[in-house]
Amino acid sequence: MLATDAQTSQSSLKRTPLHALHVARGGRMVGFAGYDMPVQYATGVLKEHLHTRISAGLFDVSHMGQIVLRPKSAKIEDASLALERLVPQDILALAPGRQRYAQFTGESGGLLDDLMVANFGDHLFVVVNAACKVQDEAHLRANLSDACIIEPLADRALIALQGPRAEAVLAKLSDDIASMRFMDAGPRRVGGIDCFVSRSGYTGEDGFEISVPSDAAENLAGALLADSAVLPIGLGARDSLRLEAGLCLYGHDIDTSTTPVEAALEWSIQKSRRKGGARAGGFFGAEVILSELEQGAARRRVGLKAAGRAPVREGAPLFADAASSEPIGKVTSGGFGPSLNAPVAMGYLPSAQAAQATQVFAEVRGQRLPLRISPMPFVQNTYKR
Amino acid sequence: MTTLYTADHEWLRIEGDVATIGVTDYAQSQLGDVVFVELPKVGRALKKAEAAAVVESVKAASDVYAPISGEVTEVNEALASEPALVNSDAAGKAWFFKVKIADKSELGGLMDEAAYQKHIA
Numbered sequence: 001m002l003a004t005d006a007q008t009s010q011s012s013l014k015r016t017p018l019h020a021l022h023v024a025r026g027g028r029m030v031g032f033a034g035y036d037m038p039v040q041y042a043t044g045v046l047k048e049h050l051h052t053r054i055s056a057g058l059f060d061v062s063h064m065g066q067i068v069l070r071p072k073s074a075k076i077e078d079a080s081l082a083l084e085r086l087v088p089q090d091i092l093a094l095a096p097g098r099q100r101y102a103q104f105t106g107e108s109g110g111l112l113d114d115l116m117v118a119n120f121g122d123h124l125f126v127v128v129n130a131a132c133k134v135q136d137e138a139h140l141r142a143n144l145s146d147a148c149i150i151e152p153l154a155d156r157a158l159i160a161l162q163g164p165r166a167e168a169v170l171a172k173l174s175d176d177i178a179s180m181r182f183m184d185a186g187p188r189r190v191g192g193i194d195c196f197v198s199r200s201g202y203t204g205e206d207g208f209e210i211s212v213p214s215d216a217a218e219n220l221a222g223a224l225l226a227d228s229a230v231l232p233i234g235l236g237a238r239d240s241l242r243l244e245a246g247l248c249l250y251g252h253d254i255d256t257s258t259t260p261v262e263a264a265l266e267w268s269i270q271k272s273r274r275k276g277g278a279r280a281g282g283f284f285g286a287e288v289i290l291s292e293l294e295q296g297a298a299r300r301r302v303g304l305k306a307a308g309r310a311p312v313r314e315g316a317p318l319f320a321d322a323a324s325s326e327p328i329g330k331v332t333s334g335g336f337g338p339s340l341n342a343p344v345a346m347g348y349l350p351s352a353q354a355a356q357a358t359q360v361f362a363e364v365r366g367q368r369l370p371l372r373i374s375p376m377p378f379v380q381n382t383y384k385r
Numbered sequence: 386m387t388t389l390y391t392a393d394h395e396w397l398r399i400e401g402d403v404a405t406i407g408v409t410d411y412a413q414s415q416l417g418d419v420v421f422v423e424l425p426k427v428g429r430a431l432k433k434a435e436a437a438a439v440v441e442s443v444k445a446a447s448d449v450y451a452p453i454s455g456e457v458t459e460v461n462e463a464l465a466s467e468p469a470l471v472n473s474d475a476a477g478k479a480w481f482f483k484v485k486i487a488d489k490s491e492l493g494g495l496m497d498e499a500a501y502q503k504h505i506a
Contacts, residue, residue, distance in 0.1 A: 045443040046418035336420040
């Protein structure tokens with residue numbers, strides 16, 4: 001009966017600098033994006049999730065790609081303008097010490113990956129998804145090499161510290177933490193180690209992501225975990241936390257077949273890149289995306305809440321009513337939201353049938369389960385703006 | 386009363402011609418926090434090895450297969466309101482369903498406690 005995790009732990013998998021720590025702390029290791037990662041610890045997904053929302057959770061996200069874009073001209077504007085060829089976001093206006101959510105778009109307007117971009121004064125620092133990082137690096141080299149030196153930072157770990165106690169915990173190791181606000185980012189000394197810290201994350205909670213040299217990662221993680229407010233959190237709770245926060249998971253909720261407008265990510269596209277803006281277009285897929293920004297897309301990503309207790313999971317077809325034979329959409333992420341103590345999901349529906357509070361049905365094991373379109377985030381975020 | 390086990394981590398408590406079926410403590414520890422259990426309808430005629438129930442953790446859904454053939458005579462309604470019983474008392478209060486055993490010879494292929502302990506060791 002056991003649906004064991006899709007890939008069991010294998011020696012061919014890569015290890016992050018915190019691998020030994022995960023094993024020592026009883027992490028249940030599974031393959032994820034080519035890495036041997038903890039899906040949970042002895043605490044369990046449910047308690048790990050809830051602990052993050054009430055205290056602080058430490059996540060190893062070292063499998064993600066960290067890349068520096070250094071302008072050949074030594075002018076940061078040149079790197080920013082170059083990156084704008086690949087994303088529909090305004091990077092030029094991103095101030096030093098600030099971070100922004102962005103997406104790499106393709107020719108047809110679909111999404112090649114989503115990423116975080118930070119302005120570190122004389123260069124840009126980007127964080128991309130683990131499963132996409134090889135392609136992303138090639139994409140950057142192919143398109144930005146005239147303007148930028150592209151430096152993947154292979155010798156750094158990435159540690160996320162998330163939750164309402166994250167600030168207090170991190171402030172014990174660094175003087176420059178408490179003054180940061182949401183989406184501030186830059187070099188900071190943490191516990192005597194030179195790190196890059198951003199006040200952001202993937203849980204909907206206030207928190208930080210800390211890029212640290214690999215050889216210092218275990219020490220830093222150990223120092224953070226020594227605080228009784230902090231528990232190590234696995235990928236299982238990371239997924240349920242981001243789902244409750246309404247955040248997209250690349251390869252599931254967004255991919256090359258979804259545009260930013262279909263994915264309800266218009267909020268991330270600034271006016272300067274839209275029609276009539278100072279630098280309108282000029283990125284892959286601009287024609288499709290700019291037109292959809294004005295006219296809307298044929299389908300839309302929505303949040304879904306179930307009426308019953310049965311989780312509705314990725315891949316479940318969505319129907320307009322309990323009897324219709326043709327599906328109108330599909331669930332792209334779904335599961336149980338521990339903070340809501342109820343099932344939650346997100347998926348795509350025709351825009352005409354995507355109004356808030358509309359009832360739709362998901363087919364699960366031959367039964368039609370009623371769902372209601374609900375605003376996201378499902379759980380209010382607590383970012384320190 | 387005899388308790389038997391399947392290789393798929395279900396237990397069967399045999400009392401006369403009725404088998405009470407649940408999942409083992411090992412199974413619940415592997416599943417993690419159970420948040421939903423779907424049970425078969427009373428009166429359903431189960432065939433050995435068909436999907437009879439579903440147990441869902443935060444992360445995933447897993448089928449529970451009928452370890453033997455027989456008609457479902459009773460289901461544990463308590464699991465609907467308190468699925469976490471599967472984690473706290475898998476071998477006891479968290480029984481899933483009872484079946485009237487159709488063919489006692491099917492019990493022959495199941496493991497006893499000692500064999501099951503060896504199976505999960």
